[in-house]
Amino acid sequence: MVVQTLTINKNRLEKRITDLSQIGKIGETGVCRLTLSDEDRQAVETVKQWMEEAGLTARIDHFGNLIGRLEGEDPEAPILMLGSHIDSQPYGGRFDGVIGVLGALEVAQSMKERNILPKMPIEIVAFSDEEGCRFNKGLFGVRGILGKLEEGELERKDKNGITRREALIQFGCDPTKLKESEYTVENIDAFLEMHIEQGPILEAKNIPIGIVTGISGPLWLTVELEGFAGHAGSVPMHMRKDALVGAAKIIVALNDLASQDIDAPTVGTVGSINVFPDSRNIIPEKVSFTIDLRDIDIERRNRLEEQLRTRIKEITEEHQLNYKITEDTNSEPRYCSERIMSIMRNESKQIGLNPIELMSGPFHDSLAMSYVCEYGMIFVRCKDGISHNPKEFSSFEDIFLGTELLYRTAINMASQK
Numbered sequence: 001m002v003v004q005t006l007t008i009n010k011n012r013l014e015k016r017i018t019d020l021s022q023i024g025k026i027g028e029t030g031v032c033r034l035t036l037s038d039e040d041r042q043a044v045e046t047v048k049q050w051m052e053e054a055g056l057t058a059r060i061d062h063f064g065n066l067i068g069r070l071e072g073e074d075p076e077a078p079i080l081m082l083g084s085h086i087d088s089q090p091y092g093g094r095f096d097g098v099i100g101v102l103g104a105l106e107v108a109q110s111m112k113e114r115n116i117l118p119k120m121p122i123e124i125v126a127f128s129d130e131e132g133c134r135f136n137k138g139l140f141g142v143r144g145i146l147g148k149l150e151e152g153e154l155e156r157k158d159k160n161g162i163t164r165r166e167a168l169i170q171f172g173c174d175p176t177k178l179k180e181s182e183y184t185v186e187n188i189d190a191f192l193e194m195h196i197e198q199g200p201i202l203e204a205k206n207i208p209i210g211i212v213t214g215i216s217g218p219l220w221l222t223v224e225l226e227g228f229a230g231h232a233g234s235v236p237m238h239m240r241k242d243a244l245v246g247a248a249k250i251i252v253a254l255n256d257l258a259s260q261d262i263d264a265p266t267v268g269t270v271g272s273i274n275v276f277p278d279s280r281n282i283i284p285e286k287v288s289f290t291i292d293l294r295d296i297d298i299e300r301r302n303r304l305e306e307q308l309r310t311r312i313k314e315i316t317e318e319h320q321l322n323y324k325i326t327e328d329t330n331s332e333p334r335y336c337s338e339r340i341m342s343i344m345r346n347e348s349k350q351i352g353l354n355p356i357e358l359m360s361g362p363f364h365d366s367l368a369m370s371y372v373c374e375y376g377m378i379f380v381r382c383k384d385g386i387s388h389n390p391k392e393f394s395s396f397e398d399i400f401l402g403t404e405l406l407y408r409t410a411i412n413m414a415s416q417k
Contacts, residue, residue, distance in 0.1 A: 006351075006404045007114075013106045013403060014396045016050060020086065020102065021094035030390025031094050035087040035129035035140070036064055036167035043086050047101065047126055054109035056124065061181035062173045063144035064128030070108045072118040072414065078189035080118070080414050081373075082107060082406070083125035084365055085141075089133050093392025095399075099380060100194045101126045103403040107410050118414030120189060127365045134158045134167075136222070136272075136290070137328050142368040145183045190340065190413060191369040194378040194406045196394050198362050200385030208398040209355040209405060211344045212377035213336055215370070216265065217298055218363050219305060220329035221291040223250065223312065226322045229277060229285035244275055244284035246319045253311040254291060257304050265361060266295045266304065296333045296359050334367055340376030340409070347408040353401060362387075376409065378402050 023046065024032045024039035033039040044066045051058040051068035058068040066086075084100025104124045111118065125142075132138020135156040143149055154165040154175055165175050202210050227241030251270045258268030273289040293308070295301035309325065316323045341357070348355050358379065366375045380402040383393040 033088040065141040066126040068124040070122040072120040077120040085130035107407045142365040185372040191375040196382040197379040198387035202381035210379035215360045216294045217333040219293045222326040224288045224324040232281040243287040247287040334370035337374035
């Protein structure tokens with residue numbers, strides 16, 4: 001692979017990524033910037049300042065999204081939107097989402113410095129709460145601007161009992177004015193996102209950049225089980241209604257179901273669990289836990305969900321438990337625009353790249369955008385496929401290549417109207 005000289009400012013991009021990683025830093029390389037937290041606000045204000053220094057107009061909307069705008073020849077034309085997120089997991093890495101926002105900012109700033117006037121406006125967006133870990137429902141900011149929020153979302157509480165509504169107000173937003181921050185979807189022409197792969201495929205093939213072909217559909221459920229508390233030392237095993245035992249069997253069932261076909265990209269995860277009354281010598285009475293089930297084949301995922309629900313019913317009957325299943329997120333797989341992928345292929349050749357094409361298991365802000373416009377994604381290789389972990393790492397050389405491809409793709413698309 002022989003890569004031509006890059007157009008973007010590598011030093012500026014590296015410095016911004018490094019500087020942003022200091023906000024909410026944990027340990028040597030980790031980051032904790034929960035959505036709508038003080039650390040998130042500091043990060044948003046920092047990137048907003050960089051946007052303004054780059055010559056963009058910048059604002060924070062009432063969903064907590066940061067939006068920078070580069071005007072085009074026709075200010076009324078549908079916009080080309082680029083971006084990702086800068087909120088993080090509680091035990092996260094410094095590249096997840098960040099390279100997509102700061103890379104997009106570098107694209108806009110490089111265009112402006114070269115006096116490239118796009119035919120359409122370009123907006124760079126750092127979407128609020130892509131991760132979903134604080135209020136247990138992600139893609140909040142991007143769904144917000146598209147008018148896709150669900151009833152009761154503002155009343156969701158974090159682990160400290162703070163509602164999203166309260167957190168928005170503390171962040172400086174006004175939840176009574178959310179409508180003012182919504183977009184007319186006809187005014188969005190296309191969306192581009194660069195992101196670390198969060199998987200091992202690019203590294204295994206020794207390729208720095210990939211073109212994404214689509215995003216697997218995530219199904220998020222919350223399962224609540226209720227049994228009966230009793231003394232751990234006196235209630236015979238056959239008389240117990242132990243909610244945690246039921247939960248354990250369901251978790252194993254999920255793992256078994258998702259592992260049935262080793263050639264399929266199906267994945268199932270329980271990432272959060274709560275036990276009540278949470279005492280060493282009391283039989284657990286209530287347990288709630290999350291389920292994350294994903295697959296690129298929606299029919300296969302639906303079959304697995306049906307099998308899982310059957311197992312939940314069987315297990316709870318066996319242990320005399322009551323149960324409730326709440327659906328938090330349900331999205332079908334979404335495929336990338338063939339037109340945008342074609343542009344990426346051609347632009348890759350121009351700079352000496354030979355990217356592979358691959359699916360995304362994790363969801364991204366692109367998932368929500370796919371329902372209203374064309375979208376395209378660029379993946380950047382990450383070491384050992386590690387993400388949502390302080391050890392998450394992508395080399396700056398790979399990030400520069402991804403940003404250069406993003407830059408050239410954006411120029412190509414912005415020259416069309």
